Amino acid sequence: MLLAGCSTVPSDNAEALPGDWSATNAVPSVGAPKTSRPVKPPVKIVPIPPAQTNVPPKVSRPAPILTWTSLNRWAAENKLTAPRKISSSPVASYAITSPKGTMVLIIGSREATWRGLGMHLGFAPEIIDDQVFIYGLDLQKNLEPLLLGETFVSSSNRVIVIDPGHGGVNIGTHSLVDGRFEKEFTLDWARRIRPLLTTNGWTVFLTRTNDSDVSLSNRVAFAEAHHADLFISLHFNSAAPDKRQNGVETYCLTPTGLPSTLTRGFNDSWTNRFPNNAFDSENLQLAVRMHGALLRGSGEEDRGIRRARFMGVLLGQKRPAVLVEGGYLSNTREAEKIATPAFRQKLAEAVAAALK
Ligand SMILES: [Zn+2]
Numbered sequence: 295m296l297l298a299g300c301s302t303v304p305s306d307n308a309e310a311l312p313g314d315w316s317a318t319n320a321v322p323s324v325g326a327p328k329t330s331r332p333v334k335p336p337v338k339i340v341p342i343p344p345a346q347t348n349v350p351p352k353v354s355r356p357a358p359i360l361t362w363t364s365l366n367r368w369a370a371e372n373k374l375t376a377p378r379k380i381s382s383s384p385v386a387s388y389a390i391t392s393p394k395g396t397m398v399l400i401i402g403s404r405e406a407t408w409r410g411l412g413m414h415l416g417f418a419p420e421i422i423d424d425q426v427f428i429y430g431l432d433l434q435k436n437l438e439p440l441l442l443g444e445t446f447v448s449s450s451n452r453v454i455v456i457d458p459g460h461g462g463v464n465i466g467t468h469s470l471v472d473g474r475f476e477k478e479f480t481l482d483w484a485r486r487i488r489p490l491l492t493t494n495g496w497t498v499f500l501t502r503t504n505d506s507d508v509s510l511s512n513r514v515a516f517a518e519a520h521h522a523d524l525f526i527s528l529h530f531n532s533a534a535p536d537k538r539q540n541g542v543e544t545y546c547l548t549p550t551g552l553p554s555t556l557t558r559g560f561n562d563s564w565t566n567r568f569p570n571n572a573f574d575s576e577n578l579q580l581a582v583r584m585h586g587a588l589l590r591g592s593g594e595e596d597r598g599i600r601r602a603r604f605m606g607v608l609l610g611q612k613r614p615a616v617l618v619e620g621g622y623l624s625n626t627r628e629a630e631k632i633a634t635p636a637f638r639q640k641l642a643e644a645v646a647a648a649l650k
Pocket residue numbers: 299300315459460466467476528529530
């Protein structure tokens with residue numbers, strides 16, 4: 295698995311280089327935690343600043359809210375109904391609803407759902423004085439883009455770069471069923487996507503159209519050279535030797551100041567700001583579209599929208615960008631499905647449907 299691609303299971307040896315596809319730039323930190331175990335920022339309660347939400351992020355970037363904020367108060371500020379408790383046991387969970395949809399938050403857990411899709415917060419919500427409190431950056435980066443944000447995919451977004459993961463000597467992972475490499479499946483998926491998006495009016499470029507080895511930095515440069523409005527990197531997953539893990543994951547870059555969902559032993563420096571962080575809101579909105587469409591199209595399990603800051607194919611993007619993992623080649627049932635052209639066509643149609 296050292297040269298294999300999309301293992302989302304952290305290595306048992308944290309000092310091993312994650313031999314990964316999308317990892318670059320970041321420096322593997324020796325002895326770093328295998329998964330994010332963030333130290334929670336101190337609970338300090340101050341009033342939330344007014345009028346955070348009506349300002350388009352690229353025009354004016356509001357100062358980050360680095361304090362814990364009452365969700366009731368935030369809801370009232372934004373003219374939303376107060377969060378309602380929907381379960382007490384085994385865990386307390388709360389739903390907050392806007393005209394855009396409902397988010398469910400679990401007290402003490404970073405996992406949340408948005409319109410039924412799994413997603414991950416930077417920090418687990420807490421109860422303080424019988425009220426739900428949320429870390430301010432989670433409000434700004436995870437709640438506001440979904441509950442309050444306007445959709446950004448429009449007729450002005452018309453150039454898209456589709457990135458079939460791996461290629462050439464970079465084979466990615468391999469199928470448990472027939473031994474074929476991830477690089478073949480991602481290329482086939484991209485080739486199926488192209489005509490569908492073209493029919494829908496998109497100008498589509500593929501970072502590779504054959505079995506060639508393209509560096510991650512060149513994939514980013516390719517998107518830049520083609521003035522891409524959006525970037526989508528295609529991958530398949532592996533948890534080998536675990537054959538049980540299955541499902542679909544969608545990744546976008548972790549916002550500055552928040553811990554990642556997945557670090558794979560890489561240094562997860564919260565203070566880093568990458569070019570793609572200018573698109574934090576759009577990244578999440580694009581991830582939601584992709585993830586929902588892929589789940590509907592594939593019928594596979596939801597492993598959630600996740601955050602990472604070691605994926606070199608995303609960091610430098612000056613446009614909304616996501617990386618999707620269309621299922622596990624290490625899971626027999628999913629590998630059998632991925633091996634069929636009909637299923638890969640479904641995945642392609644899902645990507646096209648996400649951008650309608
Ligand atoms: Zn991959």
